[in-house]
Amino acid sequence: MTTTRGYHHGDLRRALLEAAVQAIGESGPAALSLRDLARRAGVSHAAPAHHFGDKAGLLTALAVEGFDLLAAALDRADGDLLAAGVAYVRFAVGHRAHFEVMFSPGLYHGDDPAVLAARSRAWAPLRSGIAALPGGSERDALAAWSIVHGFATLWLAGALPPGIDPDPEVAARSVIRRLFEPGE
Amino acid sequence: MTTTRGYHHGDLRRALLEAAVQAIGESGPAALSLRDLARRAGVSHAAPAHHFGDKAGLLTALAVEGFDLLAAALDRADGDLLAAGVAYVRFAVGHRAHFEVMFSPGLYHGDDPAVLAARSRAWAPLRSGIAALPGGSERDALAAWSIVHGFATLWLAGALPPGIDPDPEVAARSVIRRLFEPGE
DNA sequence: CAGCATATCTTTCCACTGACAAGATGTCAG
DNA sequence: CTGACATCTTGTCAGTGGAAAGATATGCTG
Structure with missing residues (x-):
């Protein structure tokens, strides 16, 4: 787990990518939900958009x-x-x-x-x-x-x-x- | 198979499968929408459920x-x-x-x-x-x-x-x- | 240290989706 | 004609992606 050091979250980008790996491992890429990732990372549902633009952007990363x-x-x-x-x-x-x-x-x-x-x-x-x-x-x-x-x-x-x-x-x-x- | 003939639509089951092939060809399986298929076939958004149960059922077929x-x-x-x-x-x-x-x-x-x-x-x-x-x-x-x-x-x-x-x-x-x- | 610009995150909102429930409609057997 | 049934429609709900606008922390500049 990344430390809650530095910014509001710490390293939200990393946390979201790791949450995505875990979520995809559980239910496959098709069932991936940005809102679910945000919940796992403990941030609001719109936070991911700032780092990746949209869902495709996150998957691109x-x-x-x-x-x-x-x-x-x-x-x-x-x-x-x-x-x-x-x-x-x-x-x-x-x-x-x-x-x-x-x-x-x-x-x-x-x-x-x-x-x-x-x-x-x-x-x-x-x-x-x-x-x-x-x-x-x-x-x-x-x-x-x-x-x-x-x-x-x-x-x-x-x-x-x-x-x-x-x-x-x-x-x-x-x-x-x-x-x-x-x-x- | 279960291709009942001559109902309201004619053969909605077939039409939905063909619409699915076309839609997937345009945007991939992940972006598939049952409601879009229903629109393409000219039926209401809930009609597909009767033939396939749910989205996974349609893709199973x-x-x-x-x-x-x-x-x-x-x-x-x-x-x-x-x-x-x-x-x-x-x-x-x-x-x-x-x-x-x-x-x-x-x-x-x-x-x-x-x-x-x-x-x-x-x-x-x-x-x-x-x-x-x-x-x-x-x-x-x-x-x-x-x-x-x-x-x-x-x-x-x-x-x-x-x-x-x-x-x-x-x-x-x-x-x-x-x-x-x-x-x- | 003070003030400001910016990156980061939240809140609010809208259109869309899948799924369910209940009602309407066409088809067929008797 | 009538009832049984499969088929389809309408209405509804929670969940989703994305946009817009506001709030807040962070770092930079002086």
């Missing part, structure tokens, strides 16, 4: 934060493509609220400069990891991104058939490896 | 319709996995409204029996196509589904980097092939 977190997680894989793929899935499962918003462009201002910049920051590590691979092509990068993104999305949607390994990282590792060793 | 459409499209590939993958992407792009709802489980009653049945109908063709492949495993099915679903989702989200083939089917075919011929 959340998307930027998400892309930055994702970029950091992928960077930590340090060129290891399999590790990066697993990190992608780990991020999606561990930061479900961010992830769901990030890839629901109808919810926020996708053409916001901050979003565009953060998005490309997240895309860079995967791209360079592919480029470092012998014979790595644009198509390989697209295939790698598609497979991890698809797996993560299906996992979050609960659309995967039963019988999958209950640990998303284990299941993801197996699926991603399929991209490198098709035979086995 | 839309999801079932979507899974059935998808199952039919995949069946038409007739065991050809590459064709099925392309058909998956074609469905997602061509029936964006259905697709977005289908994989947003927070929006509808995902545990509805009709949904479960339709979902497994859609999953069956891909599964059997994999099984028919020499050495086809559960992991292969998962990888195939992940890659097409991921590509379709990223395409719809507009998250793909520039420079991709503007025709989603062409780009998808190239990516999917990566699963079969990793070398080239």
